[in-house]
Amino acid sequence: MGHDDPVTAKAHGGSVAALGAIVAGALVLQVAGTIVNTVVPLQMALASQPPLLIGLVASSYSLGFLLGCFANPFLVRRVGHIRGFAVFAALQAVSTLSFPLLPEAWWGTSRLVMGLAAAGHGICIESWISGQADRAQRGRIFGIYQILNRIALIGSQIGVGYVAIQSHDVFLFASMAFSIALIPVALTRAGGPETSEVVSVGLRTLWLQAPAAVVGCLYVGLIGGPLTNVAPAYGILSGLDQRATILLTASIQIGALLLQWPMSLLADRVASRLIMLVATSIVTLASAGLAVLLQLDASHGRVGLFVLFALIGGCSIPLYTVAVTHAYFRMGRDHAVGLSARLLFLWGTGSAIGPLAATLLMQLMGPQGMLVYLVGLSLGVAIYIALRISRNPSPPLVEGERGATTPTIPDIEIARR
Helix, strand or coil, X not given: CCCCCHHHHHHHHHHHHHHHHHHHHHHXXXXXXXXXXXXXXXXXXXXXXXXXXXXXXXXXXXXXHHHHHHHHHHHHHHHCHHHHHHHHHHXXXXXXXHHHHCCXXXXXXXXXXXXXXXXXXXXXXXXXXXXXXXXXXXXXXXHHHHHHHHHHHHHHHHHHCXXXXXXXXXXXXXXXXXXXXXXXXXXXXXXXXXXXXXXXCCHHHHHHHCHHXXXXXXXXXXXXXXXXXXXXXXXXXXXXXXXXXXXHHHHHHHHHHHHHHHXXXXXXXXXXXXXXXXXXXXXXXXXXXXXXXXXXXXXXXXXXXXXXXXXXXXXXXXXXXXXXXXXXXXXCHHHHHHHHHHHHHHHHHHHHHHHHHHHHHHHHHCCHHHHHHHHHHHHHHHXXXXXXXXXXXXXXXXXXXXXXCCCCHXXXXXXXX
């Protein structure tokens, strides 16, 4: 039957090539983006720029990202994934080259453009993966992508330490990487996902069909922002030396890396809301445990500090994959572009608000405010998910995959999510 349907055969034949191309491009983008994200605030600090300006430049990136989540889906639908990917990579490369040419006071403009382009890349990558991946393996494929992405992130962060940060040459390296990311995507003979159908997905529709996905993406942004951007300050304010603080921040990313694959595997086999409930409960307990541990002498609580932060990172950051998988189970791949845009918007909103909320509590309560934030946020999400499960234990599957005509055993299992 597959031989009688050339369209289906062609789609299956090009899936692996298409996934390989977009993942390869995404990994190079991660290296380039991490270099810029690390070097920009460091160079501004070396130039004795005021902290407020550094914060405004960082906020410009978040603002551009949020704007891109609304504007970019229409461009992707109009020109396709491959051309859209190329446009966004060109914007990233040009914006990166602009840093040595502009005074630091104008760097926010470049970061705004880079945030907008980064959102476009996120939409292209996630909707491309979701459009090409088989339903039963989508969570694992997302997990593999996230694992490779995190390895590239950690590796590029370490690599920046061996580059002369004071030199503007590092921006040339990053711009080259953004350009190189175009090569695997431009050379692929496989077509991107179809975008001829309506791609717009309203937040209200997403909330009605997959509220757990909405809460999950917001949660990852709200907790991931502080874990990434506030944890170093938390370590110093808590009395750790610089080396211990670096180990603390590294433990968060290592925990996320180690638990990304198990979490993604579970996303394909276990009810998504149950995974969210267990994970957020663990984060709540681990954060509360940290608050108790820090009351002890730091000399015999340091190892436990690193372990608990690794557990927090591992049980929170990978939940984005679970939330995305849950959303696609609920709504189907036909909405891939618009759905990816809204999920990224939710994550971006959380990542913009989270650091401000966490640092506000730290200013009012001291470094322990960070743990209060983690406990309160995770406990609130865990309670909400528990209530959803108790009130609606088996929500119906709203949208099946394209081409599905009759329920199958996997369909029945997915409906239980």
